[in-house]
Amino acid sequence: MLGREYDQVCSIARTLEVLGERWTLLIIRDVFNRRRRFEQIQENLGIARNVLTARLAWLVEQEILEKRRYRERPPRFEYFLTEKGLDLWPVMVSLLHWGDRHLAAGGGPPIVIRHKECGGPVDDRRICERCGAHLGVREATVDDGPGAPPEWLPRAA
Amino acid sequence: MLGREYDQVCSIARTLEVLGERWTLLIIRDVFNRRRRFEQIQENLGIARNVLTARLAWLVEQEILEKRRYRERPPRFEYFLTEKGLDLWPVMVSLLHWGDRHLAAGGGPPIVIRHKECGGPVDDRRICERCGAHLGVREATVDDGPGAPPEWLPRAA
Numbered sequence: 001m002l003g004r005e006y007d008q009v010c011s012i013a014r015t016l017e018v019l020g021e022r023w024t025l026l027i028i029r030d031v032f033n034r035r036r037r038f039e040q041i042q043e044n045l046g047i048a049r050n051v052l053t054a055r056l057a058w059l060v061e062q063e064i065l066e067k068r069r070y071r072e073r074p075p076r077f078e079y080f081l082t083e084k085g086l087d088l089w090p091v092m093v094s095l096l097h098w099g100d101r102h103l104a105a106g107g108g109p110p111i112v113i114r115h116k117e118c119g120g121p122v123d124d125r126r127i128c129e130r131c132g133a134h135l136g137v138r139e140a141t142v143d144d145g146p147g148a149p150p151e152w153l154p155r156a157a
Numbered sequence: 158m159l160g161r162e163y164d165q166v167c168s169i170a171r172t173l174e175v176l177g178e179r180w181t182l183l184i185i186r187d188v189f190n191r192r193r194r195f196e197q198i199q200e201n202l203g204i205a206r207n208v209l210t211a212r213l214a215w216l217v218e219q220e221i222l223e224k225r226r227y228r229e230r231p232p233r234f235e236y237f238l239t240e241k242g243l244d245l246w247p248v249m250v251s252l253l254h255w256g257d258r259h260l261a262a263g264g265g266p267p268i269v270i271r272h273k274e275c276g277g278p279v280d281d282r283r284i285c286e287r288c289g290a291h292l293g294v295r296e297a298t299v300d301d302g303p304g305a306p307p308e309w310l311p312r313a314a
Contacts, residue, residue, distance in 0.1 A: 009267045009306050011256025012186050012249060018260065022177030029169050084259050090251040090281055092169060098248060099168025102241050103175065110166045124247055125282040125291065134282065149166050 018062055019088075023047055023055055025095070028081075028088055031065060033142065036078035064088070089137035090126060097124035108146035116141050175219055176245075180204055180212055182252070185238075185245055188222060190299065193235035221245070246294035247283060254281035265303035273298050 019025055023045070030041045042052050056079060059065040064085040067077040081088075093113065100109040113122040120130025122140055127133070144152060176182055180202070187198045199209050213236060216222040221242040224234040238245075250270065257266040270279040273296055277287025284291055301309060 009262075009304070009309075010186075011254075011261055011266060011268075012252045013183060013256075014260040015252045015256035016179040016182055020179030020182070022173040025173055025177070026170060029167075087255055087258060091248070091255060094247040094251045095169045095172045097168075098244055099170075099172035101244060103171040104168055105166075109168060111168075125284065127282065147166070152166075 018064075019091075021055075023051065024059065025091075027052070027055055027059065028064065028085065029092060031079050031081055031085070032089070032092060036080065037076070041079075059085075086137050089140075093122070093126055094124060104147055106147075110145050110147045110149070111142050112145040113140050114143050115139060175221075176248075178212075180208065181216065182248075184209070184212055184216065185221065185242065186249060188236055188238055188242070189246070189249060193237065195234070198236075216242075243294050246297075250279070250283055251281060261304055263304070267302050267304045267306070268299050269302040270297050271300050272296060 019028075026045055027041060030044055035041050035044055038052065038056070041047075041056075042049060045052070047055075056065065060067055060079075062084075063082050065079045066082050067079060070076055070078050096111075096113070104110070114120065115122055115128035115131065115133060115135060116139055117133070118128060118131045120128040122135060123129050126135045126140070128135060133139070176185075183202055184198060187201055192198050192201055195209065195213070198204075198213075199206060202209070204212075213222065217224055217236075219241075220239050222236045223239050224236060227233055227235050253266075253268075253270070261267070271277065272279055272285035272288065272290060272292060274290070275285060275288045277285040279292060279297055280286050282291075283293075283297070290296070
């Protein structure tokens with residue numbers, strides 16, 4: 001899709017060939033946030049249904065998401081991140097921190113990432129600011145931040 | 158540009174509102190790699206001139222790039238990253254490492270990021286693997302990796 005003269009020998013360019021469109025990264029964000037069903041993602045993003053169908057199929061083809069059936073008749077699916085998809089966590093964290101720093105509205109970050117074990121906030125190197133652990137995606141969780149809007153319901157503990 | 162129902166209270170979504178288009182991130186990558194002039198970026202990306210003009214103006218408006226004049230008659234400009242733009246380095250590093258890991262062709266990463274001071278490779282937390290320093294963008298440099306194509310000219314040391 002990029003121009004022929006385009007220098008393809010670049011891992012950033014290759015990555016953006018796969019991900020380089022805003023909806024794709026927002027869909028991945030939603031699955032990270034456990035919105036696993038078509039209707040949940042569609043409602044959250046307000047994305048056209050045909051566009052979402054195409055993007056989900058693309059992400060499955062790229063082995064970033066996998067489909068699992070949760071109902072037989074009619075067949076219904078949920079989407080999960082594969083290991084390749086979970087490896088995008090550093091990309092999500094770095095986008096989140098940049099936005100927190102430069103684009104957050106008054107009140108501070110809407111969400112904060114926390115180390116599950118000790119509850120400390122996680123910095124933009126994915127290091128726990130409280131205990132110093134270098135974290136993987138499975139060791140972190142998301143909590144409301146000071147900029148969370150009042151209409152958000154409390155998160156389950 | 159996103160749908161009205163779209164949940165805007167998210168620093169990832171806000172970031173992608175600014176950056177969420179492949180060319181934008183590739184232009185930023187080029188400026189990180191010291192391609193500072195319109196012609197250099199245009200030639201490297203093979204992007205249409207009117208598209209590049211619009212994207213550069215947008216990035217200046219967003220205070221990610223700044224223009225500096227390097228010739229008076231006719232006026233010619235170079236583009237530099239602002240502090241806000243330099244803060245995108247973690248995003249670049251995380252995209253690069255994901256691509257290296259999941260999309261690199263045979264031969265390994267085309268480029269490697271190194272700690273200027275000790276020459277050690279930099280991991281995806283921006284930590285030097287040799288000396289353990291936590292690096293900022295000004296402490297790192299880029300070197301050819303094992304997957305660099307033979308047609309690349311040697312980099313200046």
